[in-house]
Amino acid sequence: MNTFPTLLKREFWEHKGGMLWAPVVVGSLMLGAAGISAAIGLAAKDGDMQVNGERIVADGHLLTTETQQQIADGLAFAIIPSLAPLAAVLAFVVLFYALGSLYDDRRDRSVLFWKSMPVSNTATVLSKLASMAVVTPLITALVGIVVGTLIALVAAGTLSAFGANVLPELLTTSEFYLAPLAVLAVIPVYALWVLPSIAWCMAVSAWAKRAPFLWAVGTPVLAGILLSWQQAMFDRDLGADWFWENIVGRLFGSFIPGMWFAFSGNAERVDDFQPTEQSVFELVSMSYASLASPSLWIGVAAAAALVAVAIRLRRWREDA
Amino acid sequence: MSTMTVSARGLAKRYGKSVAVDRIDFDIAPGRIVGLIGPNGSGKTTTLKAMLGLIDFEGDMKVLGHDPRTQRDALMKDVCFIADVAVLPRWISVAQAIDFVAGVHPRFNREKCQAFLAHTKLDPKMKVKAMSKGMIVQLHLALVMAIDAKLLVLDEPTLGLDILYRKQFYKDLLERYFDEEKTIIVTTHQVEEIEHILTDLVFIRDGKLVLQATMDDVGERFFEVMVGSDKAEAARALKPIDERSVFGKTVFLFDGQPRDRLAELGELRTPGVADLFVATMKGTYA
Numbered sequence: 360m361n362t363f364p365t366l367l368k369r370e371f372w373e374h375k376g377g378m379l380w381a382p383v384v385v386g387s388l389m390l391g392a393a394g395i396s397a398a399i400g401l402a403a404k405d406g407d408m409q410v411n412g413e414r415i416v417a418d419g420h421l422l423t424t425e426t427q428q429q430i431a432d433g434l435a436f437a438i439i440p441s442l443a444p445l446a447a448v449l450a451f452v453v454l455f456y457a458l459g460s461l462y463d464d465r466r467d468r469s470v471l472f473w474k475s476m477p478v479s480n481t482a483t484v485l486s487k488l489a490s491m492a493v494v495t496p497l498i499t500a501l502v503g504i505v506v507g508t509l510i511a512l513v514a515a516g517t518l519s520a521f522g523a524n525v526l527p528e529l530l531t532t533s534e535f536y537l538a539p540l541a542v543l544a545v546i547p548v549y550a551l552w553v554l555p556s557i558a559w560c561m562a563v564s565a566w567a568k569r570a571p572f573l574w575a576v577g578t579p580v581l582a583g584i585l586l587s588w589q590q591a592m593f594d595r596d597l598g599a600d601w602f603w604e605n606i607v608g609r610l611f612g613s614f615i616p617g618m619w620f621a622f623s624g625n626a627e628r629v630d631d632f633q634p635t636e637q638s639v640f641e642l643v644s645m646s647y648a649s650l651a652s653p654s655l656w657i658g659v660a661a662a663a664a665l666v667a668v669a670i671r672l673r674r675w676r677e678d679a
Numbered sequence: 680m681s682t683m684t685v686s687a688r689g690l691a692k693r694y695g696k697s698v699a700v701d702r703i704d705f706d707i708a709p710g711r712i713v714g715l716i717g718p719n720g721s722g723k724t725t726t727l728k729a730m731l732g733l734i735d736f737e738g739d740m741k742v743l744g745h746d747p748r749t750q751r752d753a754l755m756k757d758v759c760f761i762a763d764v765a766v767l768p769r770w771i772s773v774a775q776a777i778d779f780v781a782g783v784h785p786r787f788n789r790e791k792c793q794a795f796l797a798h799t800k801l802d803p804k805m806k807v808k809a810m811s812k813g814m815i816v817q818l819h820l821a822l823v824m825a826i827d828a829k830l831l832v833l834d835e836p837t838l839g840l841d842i843l844y845r846k847q848f849y850k851d852l853l854e855r856y857f858d859e860e861k862t863i864i865v866t867t868h869q870v871e872e873i874e875h876i877l878t879d880l881v882f883i884r885d886g887k888l889v890l891q892a893t894m895d896d897v898g899e900r901f902f903e904v905m906v907g908s909d910k911a912e913a914a915r916a917l918k919p920i921d922e923r924s925v926f927g928k929t930v931f932l933f934d935g936q937p938r939d940r941l942a943e944l945g946e947l948r949t950p951g952v953a954d955l956f957v958a959t960m961k962g963t964y965a
Binding site: 360361362364365366368369372373464467468469470471472474475476477478479674675677 | 728731733734735751752753755756759760761762763766767768769770771775778779780781782783784785819
């Protein structure tokens, strides 16, 4: 008997598709795309080559042979931004996971089976929360690390074929090994930022008689539209812009890893960001700096309240 | 009172203006198999849900000494229920279901569960969505029977199953699960199929208990007499609770009339629970 690990296992069984297969499939597609790009690049060996938008090979010659190390650093760092498609997958998976989390089993009545077990509603709700905020991002991160590392190796291999052998530099640059750690290191930051978003969807999921998606997404969007409408009609500002940014944007933007840069007010720093030797460290430290933002802690407090509501609804909702 | 498995006083449940359960009192002793029988919408399921802490209610109720409203988590260690067929999640496999219950239930015996499943066609990799209703109920029963609970609540556990599965279900329940320390409460519409296993009978109608008796009491209190037309008037004078015609004779059902007096009218028989039910519930849907 070990209730909480069993509950987490249960979540994984139920959501294997979103938690494991979605990132694996998308990651494989990314690798495939990287492979095809490399193959095309190799086939047209005299062409240009761009990595991460930077032209580094022109007319078959490396632009700056003396900065191979810099290119290797860039490649290693690029592991992180190259995972954007996986970040998008994570956002969708967690959003729909949360919306169904306390609704699906009421709809198919299997809630009666779960409730026949000696598991408190608190443990049930918290296990789902942990699965979404920590376990799901962790699995995506692990898949991402494998995919990102392989993509960097493919890119380095392709460059080598162009005569710029950056592979030894890549393998000896510390960033190549730090980037995967950085991906893991920001998981707690993601979890804290996404907490209110998950909690909101869970509360709606526990409450809605039907269509939790419409309630969870429709209610804040409709409120925003009403505020904007009255602002346009009557020219009086009741805080429509603030609402869109801090409620609607924050609520649904937080599902996307990295959005914390925008919410914590250091988006400009990210826009000007230049990869250097320290860039992986910098990215992680900037992520953790976002924890100083009041928006984060207001969100965490709201999440605690919403989770309490979800637990209570789970306990007493009678339509099962 | 604390020795009772379930003990309710003034149990009531309202949904808005409609009263689902109307201040009922009852006690269920350990080691009994109680049939809770009532027409659709009579308050059976509401009563069971209140007992299992799934809904709020008015009045007092103790289940194994716990208040189901506030001590549900403790209660669920000693209580099992099968709410109805097909509430097992569709995505779960046999092996996962066993792992899950083993992981969260302190009284679950994995070997017992597997031994029971060995008698079925279920294999560990099979998922619920690939099972027939009968197989789902076999899996659910296997899980529940391997839990050493004090109270088992079954709400229409065999609804929609064919007769082979139904018979097997109650046979397994009686032979492999039930013992003197356990209590089973069961609701079903297929009364005839369970009357031989019941020790107690509770009829519920419009949220009120209309009959609460042991099966032995039922045998002493209710009689069915087949009476020829010559004695029909004499029989009617004794206020039968029901009458029906069979092959030109009339079968009367009596409640609480002395045995010897009825014996003069014709041959006595203990009525089936189904006939008793129909007689008691007359006019329910009228």
